[in-house]
Amino acid sequence: MDRSEFQKILKEINVELTDNQCDQFDKYYEILVEWNKVMNLTGITQYDEVLVKHFVDxxxxxxxxxxxxxxxxxxKNKINYFKNVSVIDVGTGAGFPGVPIKIAFPETDVCLLxxxxxxxxFLNEVIxxxxxxxxxxxxxxxxxxxxxxLYREKYRIGVSRAVANLATLSEYVLPFVEPGGYFIAYKSGEIDEELEASKKAIGVLGGEIKHVYKFSLPGTDFGRSFVFIKKNRITPKKYPRKSGLPSKEPIK
Ligand SMILES: C[S@@+](CC[C@H](N)C(=O)[O-])C[C@H]1O[C@@H](n2cnc3c(N)ncnc32)[C@H](O)[C@@H]1O
Structure with a gap:
């Protein structure tokens, strides 16, 4: 895929990049593939696939x-099209989705955890x-x-992709989000049951599901869903529970 094709796909998701930003994505790809030879960062290494399944996604x-x-x-007001907002990416791995968000929206403050x-x-090398x-x-x-x-309730937006089921993930991410902010979960496949199973946890943690936005990744038949969870209240101090418990015993 050449640069103009990449930019054409990005247009489908309303993102426009300068040449300098495209160069940054290319550099990120190079470092990813280089480091992936010696550590497990991603199973996807083909250039076109990385562009679509990691960057565009x-x-x-x-x-x-x-x-x-x-x-x-x-x-519109709280997320402000990723302008001048703080974002935390929980369970970022090789930097997805946090690093592409940072490259595309340079005014965003991003924490990769x-x-x-x-x-x-690896992420420090990329930075x-x-x-x-x-x-x-x-x-x-x-x-x-x-x-x-330093981190609790300090971020306007929390994001996370491919880390845990939504109940567990809400306990990981909602405590980082400031009241009035949003947790946006990247989900795939049939998620109705998962949504139902996470409602109690989301409520207990001070949140509420506001929107589920479903969408097909351009050029693929991959169905991506974004779950927008608004944080209405401060998360009770007892959450998150001690390490391991949110995944072993999700709040029911
Ligand atoms: C399957 S990878 C997904 C990485 C990236 N978000 C992506 O979509 O490519 C899951 C990542 O979550 C991290 N992770 C799992 N549980 C975590 C926790 N409790 N706190 C922080 N990171 C966690 C793992 O170390 C791993 O890098």
Missing amino acids: SLAVFKAVCELSGTDNDI DSLNKRVN NQLGIKKVDAIHSRAEDGARNP
Whole structure:
């Protein structure tokens, strides 16, 4: 895929990049493939596939935000098209979706959090080589990071892709989100049961499901769903519970 094709796909999700931003994505790809030879970062390494399944997929949230902003003023004002907002990506792994969001929306403050230190080292290399600012890579389990006053309820937006079921994930992410902010979960496949099973947890943690935006990733038959969870109230101090419990015994 050449650059103009990449930009054409991005247009379908309302994202426009400068040449400099495209260069940053290419550099990110190079570092990803290089480091992937010595550590497990991703099973997807073909250039075109990385562009669509990692980069475009990470940024597809923008299409959801644009469309929902047309009818929901709260989304428009609070998420503000990723301009001047703070975002935390919990369980970011090799940086998805947090790094593509940072590259495409440079004014966003981004915190990348993962429990595996090797991945955090990789992310620091990406940050250094790309020369991106206002981005931190933190080595921590979500359960510990969310108890740290430096991070608790400090982010307007929490995002997470491919980390846990929605009940567990809500306990990981909602404590980081400021009241009035949003947790946007990247989900796939049939999610109705998962939504139902997570409602109690989301309520207990101070949140409420506002929108489920379903969408087909351009050029694929992959169905992506974005679950927009509004944080209405402060999360009770007892959450998240100690490491391991949110996944072993999700709130029911
Ligand atoms: C399947 S990977 C997904 C990575 C990335 N979000 C993506 O979509 O490519 C799950 C990541 O979540 C991290 N993770 C799992 N449980 C976690 C926790 N409790 N706190 C922080 N990170 C966690 C793992 O270390 C891993 O990097």
